[in-house]
Amino acid sequence: MNAEIIARLQHSLEHCPQQFPRADSAVPHGNEESYLLERFRDLPSGKQQALLALLD
Template sequence: MTNNATTRTEKFVVRFPYGMRNQVAEAANDSHRSMNAEIIARLEHSLDNWPQTLPHTETPVPQGNEETALLERFRQLSRSKQQALLALLD
């Protein structure tokens, strides 16, 4: 890296969940890149495709209406799914 390139970069410390560092290392190795280059490539891809990559099937629930939205969704479930959900909550 040239001195000029070094002055144009920013450092940011990232804490990975357990095991993710190894996944990044494997992906970087498969792509023949450094771990840093792999992370940057994936971030650029994600940001370049934002927000098109977000699911658009559901509208966001406005803050304060979560209970109403949950009740509406619950009522749309089949009886067996309602019972399964209630069992999970017990």
């Protein structure tokens, strides 16, 4: 089974594109702080508290 996994990984890496296409950012460039603050303020109170607890 290990040989099959290694063979599959080698095949995938050999056929992997050198560069992946870049996706547009979900946050507008240059407005990151205001965008995140606005999103935070739109959250329900419980989710705000949960997020703040994670950041502590």
